[in-house]
Amino acid sequence: MIKWLAAVVGFAIRGFSGAILGFLFGSFIDSLSGSGRSNTVFKDMTRQKVSPADFELNLLSLCSIVIKADGSVNQRELDYVRQYFVATYGKDKANAIFRTFNDINKKHEISAQRICTFLNQRTRYEVRLQLLHFLFGIAQADGSIRTPEVNKIREISGYLMVSMRDFESIMAMFVKSGDDAYKILEIDKTATNDEIKKAYRTMAKKYHPDRVNTENEAIKKGAEEKFKEVQKAYEQLQQERGII
Known part of the structure; x- marks a missing residue:
């Protein structure tokens, strides 16, 4: 299959990391080849943990989709993504990720x-x-979130099998x-006040950063920010209702 050939070529060029990127690139090609093979790519690796290289490229792909959602590419949004990748992975690795992403993006349409x-x-x-x-x-x-961007993230949320209530909870933070x-x-x-207390305990447990078992800094930061937003929401209702 193409993905294995690409993995071998990648290994020959850049070692193990090249093999991972080659496999991912080959998987994209295999999934586009028709004849019912799009599901095969995923069945071959079911239950395996996503590798850092896989996650980085797929995260960057979703970032690209959101940035383009309103029909224009905003420099501040691009800078936001680039600064994150540079801060997280270092300049050299970040540039390598962007180059690989650009190569894939030129040849194939990104599918959320x-x-x-x-x-x-x-x-x-x-x-x-x-x-x-x-x-x-x-x-x-x-500085602002436009309707097309919200709609695109809502679409992505559906593909990620996130419940509508969880999506609306996250959206309310922005x-x-x-x-x-x-x-x-x-x-x-x-x-009721008791229901609010119960909801806070549930959400605080659900979004506690310790529950997010990942090495990705963007995801860790998101967990911390979301946990703080849950605390702020509860404190606001405490003040408004006089909840003790």
């Missing part, structure tokens, strides 16, 4: 659904929640309205 299917089989639900948090951070990098605190805690405005 295919990328999310890949990630669904290799990442925990908590990691995918923080991934959405990071994508909203990109959309907000230019797109403000009159009942953000309730949305963040995933409860209705009619909730």
